Amino acid sequence: MGAAPRLTVVGGSDAAPSLEVLMRKVALGDQEAFSRLYDELSASVFGLARRVVRDSTLAEEVAQETFLDVWRLATRFDVQRAGVKTWVMTIAHRRAVDAVRTSEAQRRRDVHAIIEEYSPDVVAEPLIAADDAAEVRRCLDSLTELQAESIRLAYFNGYTYPEVATLLAKPLPTIKTRMRDGLIRLRDCMEASR
Amino acid sequence: MTEELHTLIGAYVLDALPEEESAEFRDHLARCETCRQEERELRSVAARLSDSDAVTPPAGLKRSVLAAAAQTPQLPPVVAPFGAARRRWRPYFLLTAAAAAVGVVAVSVTDFGGEDRITPLAADVVAVFDATDAIDETVDIPGAGTLKWAVSEELGAVAVDMSHVGDLSAEQDFQWWLIHDGAPVSLGVMGEAELGQRFPLPQEGDLLAVTIEVDGGAEQPTSEPLVVIEAESHTGG
Numbered sequence: 001m002g003a004a005p006r007l008t009v010v011g012g013s014d015a016a017p018s019l020e021v022l023m024r025k026v027a028l029g030d031q032e033a034f035s036r037l038y039d040e041l042s043a044s045v046f047g048l049a050r051r052v053v054r055d056s057t058l059a060e061e062v063a064q065e066t067f068l069d070v071w072r073l074a075t076r077f078d079v080q081r082a083g084v085k086t087w088v089m090t091i092a093h094r095r096a097v098d099a100v101r102t103s104e105a106q107r108r109r110d111v112h113a114i115i116e117e118y119s120p121d122v123v124a125e126p127l128i129a130a131d132d133a134a135e136v137r138r139c140l141d142s143l144t145e146l147q148a149e150s151i152r153l154a155y156f157n158g159y160t161y162p163e164v165a166t167l168l169a170k171p172l173p174t175i176k177t178r179m180r181d182g183l184i185r186l187r188d189c190m191e192a193s194r
Numbered sequence: 195m196t197e198e199l200h201t202l203i204g205a206y207v208l209d210a211l212p213e214e215e216s217a218e219f220r221d222h223l224a225r226c227e228t229c230r231q232e233e234r235e236l237r238s239v240a241a242r243l244s245d246s247d248a249v250t251p252p253a254g255l256k257r258s259v260l261a262a263a264a265q266t267p268q269l270p271p272v273v274a275p276f277g278a279a280r281r282r283w284r285p286y287f288l289l290t291a292a293a294a295a296v297g298v299v300a301v302s303v304t305d306f307g308g309e310d311r312i313t314p315l316a317a318d319v320v321a322v323f324d325a326t327d328a329i330d331e332t333v334d335i336p337g338a339g340t341l342k343w344a345v346s347e348e349l350g351a352v353a354v355d356m357s358h359v360g361d362l363s364a365e366q367d368f369q370w371w372l373i374h375d376g377a378p379v380s381l382g383v384m385g386e387a388e389l390g391q392r393f394p395l396p397q398e399g400d401l402l403a404v405t406i407e408v409d410g411g412a413e414q415p416t417s418e419p420l421v422v423i424e425a426e427s428h429t430g431g
Binding site: 042046048050062075076082083089133162166173175 | 207
């Protein structure tokens with residue numbers, strides 16, 4: 001009998017396993033790893049969902065759907081294509097935007113709908129390393145106003161780019177170009193500060 | 195066109211493309227490695243936009259997520275990470291065909307002068323080109339014009355538009371073939387007045403080919419195909 005191949009955890013440490021290591025375990029059905037992954041990412045996911053859907057109850061639903069997607073699709077996660085956090089946040093954003101678009105459609109149908117206010121029952125806490133959040137804010141400040149507005153309205157309000165163009169009274173090609181060059185500028189800004 | 199389409203990458207990673215354009219863009223991404231690289235980079239930027247918004251969810255959420263996960267089966271792994279395998283369509287000229295086609299074309303197809311013919315395409319052909327999920331392509335046939343085709347998975351159909359391909363002599367017709375496991379089956383002859391044709395979607399690995407045959411068609415292809423379209427499997431999404 002030959003020696004069994006040796007499996008080594010790469011990038012782990014004595015402290016906390018990396019998100020990549022957790023993801024590999026989740027893909028194998030490890031519920032403990034899933035629980036830890038939830039601890040690592042739930043504040044980011046819930047925070048994004050709440051910012052987009054502006055309702056804590058709905059945000060919880062979005063977060064729950066997101067994590068269930070993560071659980072179900074963990075087997076298909078490919079670290080070559082995206083980092084764990086990027087992948088999870090991509091799912092969360094799609095879920096949040098879907099929720100906001102669906103509820104918008106429902107509201108349009110229901111003339112008596114009461115527009116829900118941003119519910120202030122949860123107090124935001126700085127859970128992402130303050131440096132990282134500050135870096136994002138600083139880089140956002142380096143954008144032109146139109147770049148920043150286009151990105152904000154699309155990402156946080158869930159508007160499509162034709163809707164953004166209408167709101168800002170700009171031609172479609174201008175808006176789609178600003179979204180792209182704004183993101184490119186953010187990328188360059190974040191890379192530069194590394 | 196591609197550059198124009200490519201600009202949409204910003205809106206795409208922000209989930210701000212309307213559904214139809216999103217499908218079109220995914221198709222663009224599937225064919226463009228440098229675009230996928232840009233997508234990866236911009237996505238990781240977008241994923242950080244809400245860094246300042248992180249907030250601990252109510253404790254009940256974790257219990258409910260873990261309980262739901264415990265009862266939810268995981269999907270089996272596939273090679274494609276973000277979606278199921280999809281079919282992709284591309285034309286190629288068989289190596290021999292590329293050379294042979296020029297010879298065949300020279301004697302039998304008049305060079306296309308660039309004028310549209312007046313007869314419109316049949317409605318069932320147009321329907322495929324107009325389908326919301328249609329992927330269309332154009333391919334040059336050396337010396338004989340351009341062939342357009344569209345694939346719609348929704349309609350389960352492929353349509354070809356040969357209105358920009360030169361005329362054949364009266365003794366010849368274009369004939370389309372489905373090549374399954376290497377065996378050609380006729381899909382029909384295109385009469386003089388017919389400019390387009392619609393076929394059911396071939397299976398993965400099948401080939402669609404068009405040859406020039408005697409007026410009325412042949413039992414088996416007797417000339418090298420002008421164009422061969424392959425339905426190949428790829429990973430994308």
